[in-house]
Amino acid sequence: MDLTLAWAGLLVLAVFIYVVLDGFDLGIGMLFALFPARRDRDLLMNSVAPVWDGNETWLVLGGGGLFAAFPMAYGIYMTALYAPIIAMLLALVFRGVAFEYRWRTERWRRWWDRAFILGSAVAALAQGIALGAVLQGITVDGRSYGGGWWDWLTPFTLLTGVAVAIGYVLLGACWLVLKTEGEVHDRARRIAVGAAGITVAMIGAVSLATPFLEAAYWTRWFTMPTALVAAPVPVAVAALSLWLYRSLTRDGHDLAPFLLTLGLFALCFAGLCISLWPYIIPTSVTLWEAAAPPSSQWFMLVGAMVMLPLILGYTGYAYWVFRGKLDPDEGYH
Structure with missing residues (x-):
């Protein structure tokens, strides 16, 4: 048994679960800006209230697993990506405070709503920027980071930051399609159609730019025999994107858009793993x-x-207990 591969698989699983679970959670926060009515915002927040805290468990597992199983990589990444990681953590804390306090005040409710939007957007952008910085390569000197303070900030990392944020908006909109009814449901479906188009375009832009970052990426995607492994990924992305569009433009398909968006994220993760292998x-x-x-x-x-x-087990149980459409008259306590 190759323990290193086993731990790599566990970390990939933890990060993927975090991205798709906390992704729609962060997407809901950014969608607050498009739902200004208080009743609508209460409904949006109630849709994630039972699960949002547990979603972030996977971030702790991913970070802790990286520190324990790959300490050298952890040290280099934390040094190279200190700024976006700290921005993400502060945004998640700020967002969590806003989540609780907006229910407990009338005078400052709008400010806490803005804090919720800002915290969600900053966390999503920071995660995407960190991903872009990993893809574009990190300067290593021996066993430590050898680059500069601003190496993480480039046009490519900004592109990946926006791509991840838009992808989260799509996840959040599809979650609302699944969980709500009436006007909020219909508006979320319209938003999801637009977000899906932008997300697919951003996936294409990042995919086209990535092979030019490192010669190893180009070799992996465009030379034989590795191209045989990589080629099905973009084909599957195109097919899934078309299926997603059809499910969003047809009434009665509330679960399919969310599942198809999860599949789209899974394919992006598969492409990322193909590009990075065997490097951490x-x-x-x-x-x-x-x-x-x-x-x-x-x-x-x-x-x-x-x-x-x-x-x-407890994550699946929580989602099972709170399955189905949300009652707009139910409050958060």
Whole structure:
């Protein structure tokens, strides 16, 4: 058993689950700007109130797993991406405070609503910028970061930041299509159609720009035999995008848009893994070079095998309990 590959798989799983779960959560926050009525905003917040806290569990698992299983990569990434990561964490904290306080004040409610929108947008942009910085490559000097303070800020990272934010808006809109009825449902569907088009365009733009960042990316996507593995991904993205558009433009399809958007994100993750393999810091440090000693990996894997099913279990149970359409007359307490 290759422990390094096992831990890489666990981290990819944790990050993907975080992106799709907290992604629609952050998308709801950004959609606040398009739903100015207080009743509508209350409904939007109630749609994620039972699950939003648990969604961020996966961020802790991903970050903690990276620190434990790949400490060298953790140290380099935290140094190189200090600014966007701190911005993301502060935005998530600020957003969480706004989530609670907007229910407990009338005088400052609008300000807390603005804080909720801003915190969601900053967190989404910071995550996308960090992703772009990883893709464009990080300067490594020995076993530490060798670049500058502003290396993470480039046109490409801004492109990925906007792409991730728009993708989250699409996830949030599809979640509202699934969870609401009436005017909010219809408006969310219209927003989702526009967001889907922009998201697909942004996926195309990032995909076209990525192979020019590193020669290894170009080789992976456009030379044989690796091109045979990579080629089905863009074809599947195109097919899924068309299916998503059809499901959004036909009444009666409330669950399909959300599931198809999750599939679109999964394909993007697959493309990302194809580009990065076998590096954890492209194209400087491989997974095995950054891995912790096998004894440490075994020790942590035993704990992960116990905790991961528990986390998946209570997460699935929470979504099952609060399944179905949301009652607009129910309050958040």
